[in-house]
Amino acid sequence: EDQVxxxxxxxRLQEGESSSLNCSYTVSGLRGLxxxxxxxxxxxxxxxxxxxxxxxxxxERLKATLTKKESFLHIxxxxxxxxxxxxxxxxSARYALNFGKGTSLLVTP
Amino acid sequence: NAGxxxxxxxxxxxxxxxxxxxxAQDMNHNSMxxxxxxxxxxxxxxxxxxxxxxxxxxxxxxxYNVSRLNKREFSLRLESAxxxxxxxxxxxxxLGLAGATGELFFGEGSRLTVL
Numbered sequence: 001e002d003q004v005x006x007x008x009x010x011x012r013l014q015e016g017e018s019s020s021l022n023c024s025y026t027v028s029g030l031r032g033l034x035x036x037x038x039x040x041x042x043x044x045x046x047x048x049x050x051x052x053x054x055x056x057x058x059x060e061r062l063k064a065t066l067t068k069k070e071s072f073l074h075i076x077x078x079x080x081x082x083x084x085x086x087x088x089x090x091x092s093a094r095y096a097l098n099f100g101k102g103t104s105l106l107v108t109p
Numbered sequence: 110n111a112g113x114x115x116x117x118x119x120x121x122x123x124x125x126x127x128x129x130x131x132x133a134q135d136m137n138h139n140s141m142x143x144x145x146x147x148x149x150x151x152x153x154x155x156x157x158x159x160x161x162x163x164x165x166x167x168x169x170x171x172x173y174n175v176s177r178l179n180k181r182e183f184s185l186r187l188e189s190a191x192x193x194x195x196x197x198x199x200x201x202x203x204l205g206l207a208g209a210t211g212e213l214f215f216g217e218g219s220r221l222t223v224l
Contacts, residue, residue, distance in 0.1 A: 032210045043113075043199055043215035044152075051210075087152070091210055096142055096167060101151040 002027045002092050004100035012106045016077050021103045023088030024070040033071050034097060035064050036087040044087055047073075078107045111135050113216035115200050121222045122190045130185040130219050132200030140203045141183035142167075142213065143175060145196040152199065158183055190223045197221075 003026045013019055025033065032051055036044035048057045050066040057064050061082065063074040073086055085104045089097035116131045134141065143155040154167030158177040172194060174186045183202075187194055197220050201213040 034212060041218075043201075043217050044213075046212040046214070049210075049212055089152075096154045096157050097213055098154075099144075099152040101149065 002090055002098040004088055004090055004098055006086075006088050006100035006103050008103060009101070010104045010106075012108065013075075013078055015079055015107055015109050018074070018076045018078070020075070021073040021086055021105070022070060023073070023100055025088075025090050026069075027090045027092045027098075029092050030090060031093070032091045033066055034089040034091070035071070035073055036089065038085045038087055038102070047086075075105070078105075080107045080109055083107045113200055113202055113214055115198075115216035115219050117219060118217065119220050121224065122187075123224050124191060126190050127186070127188050128190065128221075129187075130198055130200075130221075131182070132184065132216060133182045134200075134202040134214070135181065136202060136204070136214065137180070138202035138204050138214070139180070140205060141177065142201040142203075143173075143183070143185045144199045144201065145169065146199060146218075147196050155185065155198075187221075190221075192223045195221060195223045 005024045007022045035047040038044045048064040053068045055066050061076050065072045083106050085102045087102045089099040113134045140159050142157040144152045146152050153169050156175040158164045161180045164175050176184045197218045200216045205211045
C-alpha cells in the first residue's frame with residue numbers, strides 16, 4: 001500500500017530564513033511525485049512533478065528534489081506570502097494521487 | 110477560464126438528508142476525482158472516473174455515490190447524510206486517461222456540515 005509521510009507537521013520561519021520540507025514515501029512503481037500549495041479556504045494549487053531520482057525543479061524561491069525514498073521542498077529566503085500548507089502526493093499504478101497530510105508553513109516578517 | 114467549478118460552496122444538512130455536490134470542468138480533461146479533506150487526515154479519495162462512462166471506488170467510498178454525467182461533469186451524492194460526512198469536498202480533473210500520469214487540477218471546495 002502506498003504511504004506518504006510529510007514532516008514537520010508545522011514550521012514557523014522568519015522572513016529570509018531558508019529551510020526544507022520533507023516527504024518520505026513508499027510506493028510500488030512510482031509514476032510521479034507531486035507538490036502542491038494550499039491556501040486557507042482554497043483548493044490545492046499544483047507546483048511541481050518529479051518523475052525520477054535525481055530530478056530537480058525550481059520555481060521562484062522553491063526547489064523540489066527527489067531521491068528513491070523521499071523528496072524535499074527547499075524554500076530559500078522565504079517571504080510572508082509563502083505561508084501556506086504544502087502537500088506532497090505520489091502516483092503509483094493506481095489512477096489517482098495519494099496525498100500526505102501536509103506541512104503548514106508560517107513565515108513571519 | 111473557469112477550470113474546475115464546484116457547487117455549492119457551503120451547505121448545512123441534517124442527519125438523514127440527501128444532497129448532490131456538482132462538479133464541472135472546462136479543460137476537456139478525461140479523468141475526474143472526488144476527495145474529502147479532514148483535519149489531521151489529509152486528502153482522501155472517495156471515487157474517481159478514469160474516463161467518460163466509468164467510475165470506481167477510492168479509499169473511502171462508503172455512504173457516497175457518483176455519476177459521470179458526461180465528459181465535463183462528475184457529481185457526488187450523499188443519500189443519507191451522517192455527521193461523519195462533515196468535511197471539505199474537492200473535485201479534481203486530469204487530462205490523462207486511465208493509467209496516465211500528470212497533475213490534478215482542483216476546484217475551490219465544497220464545505221459540508223451535517224448536524
